[in-house]
Amino acid sequence: MQSKKKKRRGVRNRIAMISITFVVCVLLGALLYEGAALKKKVAGNEARKVAISEEIKKEEERTKEIEETKEYMQSDEYAEKVARDKLGLVKNNEIVFKEEK
Structure with missing residues (x-):
């Protein structure tokens, strides 16, 4: 009788170990994935x-360029250039020569 119990216990232990090993392998696979x-x-x-x-x-870099442009646009040099180019203004002592077309 005892030998049957030991056999059953041994089979149960093997099944338990195989089950635990399977679960551990599944968990390991999930972790690797x-x-x-x-x-x-x-x-x-x-x-x-x-x-x-x-x-x-x-x-x-773009911000730096914009800041430099902003500083230039606030300068007297820029204001003078715009006055000459867009508004056609000249200084008091300058003479303007225009081409005939």
Whole structure:
């Protein structure tokens, strides 16, 4: 009688160990799959980070150019140029020569 009990217990133990091993393997597979997905996502985010950094650098350069243009437009030199080119104004001591067409 005891030997049958031991056999049953041994079979149950084997089934339990196989079941536990199967569950552990499934969990390991799921972890590996999720890890690969996360690595892919991280790589995508790194590429996006680089692209955004480059875009920020370009925008900072553009902002600098705009500031320089703004300073130039507030200068007397710019005001004089606009007055000459667009309004046709001249200084008091200048003589204007125009071409005949």
